Amino acid sequence: MRAHPITFSLPALYFQTYPYLSHSSDATISALALRASSPKPPSSYELLGQRVQRLVASANARQQRKIELTPAPDDSLEDWERLVDEFATLNGVEITRTGESYLVSWNPAEVGE
Template sequence: MAKGKPATPKPPSQYELLGARLQKIINSPAAQKAKAALLYKAPDESEDDWAQILEEIAETDNVTLAHRDDGGVQVFWVVPKDD
């Protein structure tokens, strides 16, 4: 077997960094307990990325988004009961 040069990992895109940041907020113990999280777009984040990720979150079953006057977005979710 020939040994190739190890692949250099590609740095994450701005969209991936945004997704990781929001995932950290949503997965925090406080948010999980409340089944809600308050999200804000950081000044250096793309409006397009922000709109796209909110659209994708909104498409998730049992998730509701509420846009606030201050620019934040409140995310609420319901965990369905097993039958």
Template structure:
């Protein structure tokens, strides 16, 4: 039986690209040390993607979002273990 070619991977959506960029920013060593990250808007980011991801981030109790002209800054705390 002949093997078919594997289907090409679907290109990531603009939301997925934004999420990956935010993930990298938050997990950067400097951001982890300061417990803050600046997230800048770039060409190609849609207002809908930003609104969705900020809504999802805001669901976390230990995160503060500060809006800036060029994006947002996130601050977070790490709860102490009991």
């Protein structure tokens, strides 16, 4: 099973994956395709993305246009580095290290919210 890379979809800063699903030539899903497309457990990075998605989706975060992200003790350092790097590439999104946490803020005019 192949999946698109995790992407940020602003304005909500949602992480999503889109698994491919194989179809047979007559457009029906074959039993083999169903087995091949069985969801595999999310990666640690995908789990981190889901956690960020829940925070961003909160009414308070959407109103204030910012969230504070704090790594959990069992989070992967590599996942956090990747997350910070990806946020840094987004227009209208600012990420600032605040001790053990990160403050992520966004400007709706720049990100199309």
